[in-house]
Amino acid sequence: METALRPTTPPPLNQAFAYHLLKVAQENFSRRPGELDPLERTRAEEQARQSLRIESLVLESSEAREVVVSPARVEQAFSAVRGRYADRAEMEADLDRNDLDAEALRVALYRELRFAAILDRVGTRHGDISPVDLEIHYQLNRERFVRPETRTVRHILVTVNPDFPENGHGVAEARLRDIAGQIHTDPDRFAALAQQHSECPSALHGGLIGTIPRGKLYTALDEVLFALPEGGLSDVVESELGLHLLRCDKIHPAAELGFAEVAPRLREQMQERLRRQHQRAWIRQLLAAAQGGPHG
Secondary structure: OOOOOOOOOOOOHHHHHHHHHHHHHHHHHOOOHHHOOHHHHHHHHHHHHHHHHHHHHHHOOHHHHHOOOOHHHHHHHHHHHHOOOOOHHHHHHHHHHOOOOHHHHHHHHHHHHHHHHHHHHHHHHHOOOOHHHHHHHHHHOHHHOEEOOEEEEEEEEEOOOOOOHHHOHHHHHHHHHHHHHHHHHOHHHHHHHHHHHOOOHHHHHOOEEEEEEOOOOOHHHHHHHOOOOOOOEOOOEEOOOOEEEEEEEEEEOOEEOOHHHHHHHHHHHHHHHHHHHHHHHHHHHHHHHHOOOOOO
């Protein structure tokens, strides 16, 4: 068991709150507290007060008595924060702007790590998902367990630069139409022509992009690709990158996934959902007890 790190003095309430406020502002608004407008600041402060209250109740609970965090883990977390800055002076200046200092940050990280460890401990009580429950969930939701249609695609890209006549739109389109004619004459030349003419790194692999589902390419390319027959070559297609020729090498139809295939991942998902439900129920009990309400 790790040796507990216990601060010699509890963190000042204003610094503990400042840390929670900083986290809420960054997570919800992607800005520092001082950069929030008045309405955002009010919302952030309300959330920070609630998260600090919950953290304090968890750390003061009976479950917390045997949960410890080593100094090494705290220093590891501190070093991770320190690594986001050019140097220590920059970090300390930023902490000061947010009503914190290095020692207050260490204490806040200690509390945060211990809070997470306590919740992990609580979450392990939920028990395992039974094989029967797992299969029932699968059978009731079979429509969700489908591998989407994918297509193996190659392309040839020619970029457009209107500042240079030899790279203008018309010239680029004419080049691709000439290449398309050569492919129609001899489809087996696609890879060689991609290596020779394509301005995409995939040219090194004969223009092969890979096997992809819908939604992975630019919209214009995606629509064209999924309308092609297997082995089909597109007309010239324009995207933000330039002009393309697409070829659908193979269509891999959508297919239902069998229970054995999805069971391991499904078990993980159901276990995690149950773990989080148990944690939330336990926190609700802590809040109810703190307010003098029922514990159920």
